[in-house]
Amino acid sequence: MIIKNLEITDITEEGNGVARNEGKVVFVKDALPGEMVNVRIIHSKKKFDQGEAIVYLEKSAVREKPFCMHYGVCGGCSLQHLNYEEGLKFKTHWVKSAFSKIARLNIEEPSIISMQNKLKYRNKVVFHGFFLEGQYKLGFYRKGSNSFVHIKECFLIPDDFIEMKNRIEELSGTYNVYPDEIMIRTNGVDFQIGLESGNTDNLNLLLNELKKEFPSIRDNIEISIAGMVFEVSAKSFFQVNLEGATSLFKIVEKMVGDVSHSIVYDLCCGVGSLGVFLGKAGARIRGYEVIEEAVILARKNAERNGLIDYEFTAGKVEDVISASIIEDNGVVILDPPRGGVEVIVIDSIVKSNVSRVVYVGCGLGKMVRDVAKLIEGGFVVSKVECVDMFPWTGHVETITRLIRNKN
Ligand SMILES: C[S@@+](CC[C@H](N)C(=O)[O-])C[C@H]1O[C@@H](n2cnc3c(N)ncnc32)[C@H](O)[C@@H]1O
Numbered sequence: 001m002i003i004k005n006l007e008i009t010d011i012t013e014e015g016n017g018v019a020r021n022e023g024k025v026v027f028v029k030d031a032l033p034g035e036m037v038n039v040r041i042i043h044s045k046k047k048f049d050q051g052e053a054i055v056y057l058e059k060s061a062v063r064e065k066p067f068c069m070h071y072g073v074c075g076g077c078s079l080q081h082l083n084y085e086e087g088l089k090f091k092t093h094w095v096k097s098a099f100s101k102i103a104r105l106n107i108e109e110p111s112i113i114s115m116q117n118k119l120k121y122r123n124k125v126v127f128h129g130f131f132l133e134g135q136y137k138l139g140f141y142r143k144g145s146n147s148f149v150h151i152k153e154c155f156l157i158p159d160d161f162i163e164m165k166n167r168i169e170e171l172s173g174t175y176n177v178y179p180d181e182i183m184i185r186t187n188g189v190d191f192q193i194g195l196e197s198g199n200t201d202n203l204n205l206l207l208n209e210l211k212k213e214f215p216s217i218r219d220n221i222e223i224s225i226a227g228m229v230f231e232v233s234a235k236s237f238f239q240v241n242l243e244g245a246t247s248l249f250k251i252v253e254k255m256v257g258d259v260s261h262s263i264v265y266d267l268c269c270g271v272g273s274l275g276v277f278l279g280k281a282g283a284r285i286r287g288y289e290v291i292e293e294a295v296i297l298a299r300k301n302a303e304r305n306g307l308i309d310y311e312f313t314a315g316k317v318e319d320v321i322s323a324s325i326i327e328d329n330g331v332v333i334l335d336p337p338r339g340g341v342e343v344i345v346i347d348s349i350v351k352s353n354v355s356r357v358v359y360v361g362c363g364l365g366k367m368v369r370d371v372a373k374l375i376e377g378g379f380v381v382s383k384v385e386c387v388d389m390f391p392w393t394g395h396v397e398t399i400t401r402l403i404r405n406k407n
Pocket residue numbers: 236237238239267268269270271272273274288289290291294315316317318335336337362
């Protein structure tokens with residue numbers, strides 16, 4: 001089916017234009033707000049249609065030529081066909097709209113901090129292994145699919161990552177090992193590699209060869225951020241965009257207010273970066289994290305960065321946090337993965353007497369879902385701000401401050 005003269009009025013996080021045809025929503029691949037298009041419908045569902053633009057009757061003035069050869073096929077970026085600053089406006093619009101739709105809350109459109117380094121900003125990548133015409137390849141998820149696309153270039157990561165990835169593809173046959181996943185991380189000088197595969201003996205042989213060819217590969221590396229140094233292991237999380245993370249830390253510091261006499265409960269603390277940053281402002285830090293090796297490093301990192309009063313506990317927050325643990329004059333920082341937290345964590349915060357919560361969310365929908373539960377439990381949103389931590393992608397780091405409604 002062809003629909004003519006369709007006006008695109010919005011854009012989704014996946015980079016699809018949004019239009020309405022006879023009351024039904026139509027998602028249009030590669031179409032931007034303000035454009036007028038003729039569309040071929042590819043999938044027709046009960047509540048919406050999906051299609052592609054076959055003719056642009058009017059093109060957007062802010063449309064740009066995508067710079068990556070994999071754009072539109074790879075699931076990583078979704079905003080390369082749009083001017084960067086315009087993309088930021090859509091990101092804050094998505095945040096406002098998510099609060100309205102999910103939490104039924106009308107917030108002001110938040111501010112967003114843009115990035116100076118818009119390209120090659122990631123210090124970490126995960127490639128997935130797969131076979132293409134019998135050849136072992138490494139790549140990313142294909143857009144909207146569970147299959148993979150072989151990656152030859154990526155403008156979000158340093159060139160060294162591509163070089164190492166290519167070498168692993170070449171060496172896989174020699175060592176008869178085909179990792180399902182490889183993680184590469186750098187601090188700009190040293191590199192860290194994590195390889196996942198059932199065959200550990202051959203994997204170690206491959207890793208030893210890589211270490212010979214790339215002598216800057218280390219087991220644990222040190223990453224400097226905001227005047228602090230953190231040791232990071234391959235299995236632990238660390239902020240992927242240091243410029244963005246520095247802005248994020250400052251926003252959180254501003255939002256928590258004076259913590260010089262408070263305990264900060266850093267839920268999902270990783271190797272301790274955010275907590276240690278606040279600890280340097282005088283807060284007593286209580287961190288909780290599921291990866292045990294990250295907890296050990298968090299303790300080391302707290303000590304080497306001069307903290308005195310800190311405790312880090314290994315375990316799932318939903319298992320280790322309860323209302324009675326959280327002191328009344330404390331501050332809770334929630335910085336979970338994209339899926340948000342279990343409802344029991346929100347219940348514990350609500351049942352405690354803590355008056356301030358700062359939620360750092362990298363998964364917008366799930367963050368607003370959790371915030372909505374905190375609102376139901378008696379908190380009010382007092383500020384929302386964003387950082388463009390992941391330029392050209394549909395992701396936006398959103399920081400929400402909540403305070404307990406005393407009325
Ligand atoms: C977005 S990272 C934030 C890390 C840290 N705040 C930072 O800035 O470096 C989320 C962290 O939550 C941890 N995590 C995931 N699920 C968890 C759970 N159920 N309980 C505790 N930690 C969890 C992950 O291992 C990861 O370190």
